[in-house]
Amino acid sequence: MLEINNLSKQFGDKRALNGVSCSVKSGEIMCLLGANGAGKSTTVNLCLGFIKPDSGTISIDGELVDFDKKESLANSRQKLVYIPEQMNLYQDFNAIENIQYLAKLSDISPNVNEIQEALTATGLESAAWNKPLKNYSKGMRQKVGIAFAIVRKAKVLLLDEPTSGLDPSATIEFINIIKKLAEKGAAIFMVTHDFYCAHSLANKIGIMNQGNMVEFLDNNQLSLSSLEQIYHQSVNPVSSSKVA
Numbered sequence: 001m002l003e004i005n006n007l008s009k010q011f012g013d014k015r016a017l018n019g020v021s022c023s024v025k026s027g028e029i030m031c032l033l034g035a036n037g038a039g040k041s042t043t044v045n046l047c048l049g050f051i052k053p054d055s056g057t058i059s060i061d062g063e064l065v066d067f068d069k070k071e072s073l074a075n076s077r078q079k080l081v082y083i084p085e086q087m088n089l090y091q092d093f094n095a096i097e098n099i100q101y102l103a104k105l106s107d108i109s110p111n112v113n114e115i116q117e118a119l120t121a122t123g124l125e126s127a128a129w130n131k132p133l134k135n136y137s138k139g140m141r142q143k144v145g146i147a148f149a150i151v152r153k154a155k156v157l158l159l160d161e162p163t164s165g166l167d168p169s170a171t172i173e174f175i176n177i178i179k180k181l182a183e184k185g186a187a188i189f190m191v192t193h194d195f196y197c198a199h200s201l202a203n204k205i206g207i208m209n210q211g212n213m214v215e216f217l218d219n220n221q222l223s224l225s226s227l228e229q230i231y232h233q234s235v236n237p238v239s240s241s242k243v244a
């Protein structure tokens with residue numbers, strides 16, 4: 001569903017990505033961990049077609065993205081929904097109006113029932129649906145983003161640090177919503193600094209360091225403490241060996 005193959009990207013003399021590969025199938029959740037500057041957001045920005053790789057390829061839903069063709073970029077974006085750390089939504093619009101607006105930008109016109117069903121699936125209380133988003137918490141805004149992904153029937157969901165700033169119960173609620181979306185067949189690719197979230201959610205976990213995918217782990221075989229240990233060893237091998 002999402003295939004990243006040997007991606008490299010250089011900014012000036014900084015090599016942000018150095019031959020990164022991974023894939024996320026329909027129904028799978030992959031979480032990407034890594035220190036600041038490891039190349040996680042660059043990977044997401046390449047998947048979104050915001051920047052062009054120096055080399056390597058990305059396929060979305062079986063189609064190779066041609067970064068030189070507007071049509072190909074637009075076609076791949078139609079299959080994605082991106083949920084950044086802060087959802088960029090209209091503060092004076094309510095949840096339903098925001099989804100209608102985003103839908104219009106995506107050339108779809110869901111009816112209000114469909115939107116309400118999607119909002120219900122995220123657990124956003126119906127009492128909030130008609131209130132302007134300026135009165136929403138971060139967790140509530142994210143539910144609007146996820147409801148849009150449901151309405152859009154997104155094949156791939158890209159999330160960049162979606163749980164940062166969420167309280168523990170909102171994080172657990174978020175984890176459960178994302179799991180349900182994967183069960184319905186979305187491929188989920190999520191950048192996070194949150195070990196708990198990655199461990200609770202992912203089938204696969206990638207760890208990046210200095211532009212390289214240094215670990216690619218099967219999360220089903222992993223305890224939370226082993227994940228933390230492997231992370232520290234791969235991101236900072238010298239200081240973690242001193243601690244050990």
Ligand SMILES: Nc1ncnc2c1ncn2[C@@H]1O[C@H](COP(=O)(O)OP(=O)(O)OP(=O)(O)O)[C@@H](O)[C@H]1O
Binds near residue numbers: 015042043
């Ligand atoms: N547009 C840009 N111009 C120049 N350098 C960039 C640009 N985007 C990213 N970089 C550099 O590429 C490297 C990888 O950055 P990236 O944002 O992908 O890291 P990250 O893993 O997402 O970090 P963080 O966890 O802090 O968000 C960093 O050294 C960063 O400074």
